[in-house]
Amino acid sequence: MFFYRLLLFCFATLIATLWLGGEPTPATHDPTHEERAAPDEPGITFNSVHVAGPYIAMTFDDGPSATLTPKLLDLLAAHHIKATFFVIGENVAEHPEIVARAAREGHEIGNHSWSHPNFGKMSDENVRRQLWRTDDAIKNATGKRPTLLRPPYGSITAREKRWIHDEFGYQIILWDVDPNDWKRPGPAVVRNRILQETRPGSIVLSHDIHPGTIEAMPSTLDALEAKGFKFVTVSELIRAATARPARSPAEAPGNVRAAVTPSPSPTSAPSGDQAQ
Ligand SMILES: [Zn+2]
16 A cells, blocks of 8 residues: 555656646747746836836838838928837848938937848847848948847747847837738728827837828827827837836836736737738
8 A cells, every 4th residue: 555655656746747847948938928928027028118208109110111211201300209210121231321311310220130030930040140230230320239129020039038138238129009000001090090009108010111101190190299199219218117006016217127018919910921
């Protein structure tokens, strides 16, 4: 009887050990769930920011576009609005003068990869090459290295976030407002979605490579201004952040966490399209 109990105990211990040891490492997690891990990484990943004032950040991805980005820059200048451009390295190499103009006019330039691949499915070496090439292209165009990264499709694993932050110093910027403008739903839909979803501290995603997005912007910016929103770059928004109330006591100003608003299903966009 004792022997059987001992055997049972050993067996149970073995199962428990195997089960615990078999927990998947963060690197193997599905990247679509990684944003929920963001609170473990204070100050690295942001979907939105908790701010005391009516501050928001408009972000424009996938450019520069030879025709549309200059139009958008004219509009932003007329409104005295500073935005953030997450640029594609290939496009920067083709139109460095547009990126230089954006930087000169006070906009922030962030890294959005060289050719818009899915980081969640790539080797570290290939991700590293995508980031360095783009970092260099931005430095050549503007004289300054970027400090922000937006991974294409919002797809990035927790492990990638960590080493990219350690190696490049980047903060990883997602979004909380997504008008799905890459599906080209028409300017009115783009405007209405942005107006409905934008809150103080929002990071608004859109793309300066789609004509409908650029068409939507004059009335979108007018309406956001009428609601009292103030436009800042992403880095300014993060600097304006205050600690979220009713969270861990360890959290203090300067130790800002990513918002825990539901992630915008980062890999939901079909790859191969120009989303995010
Ligand atoms: Zn993109």
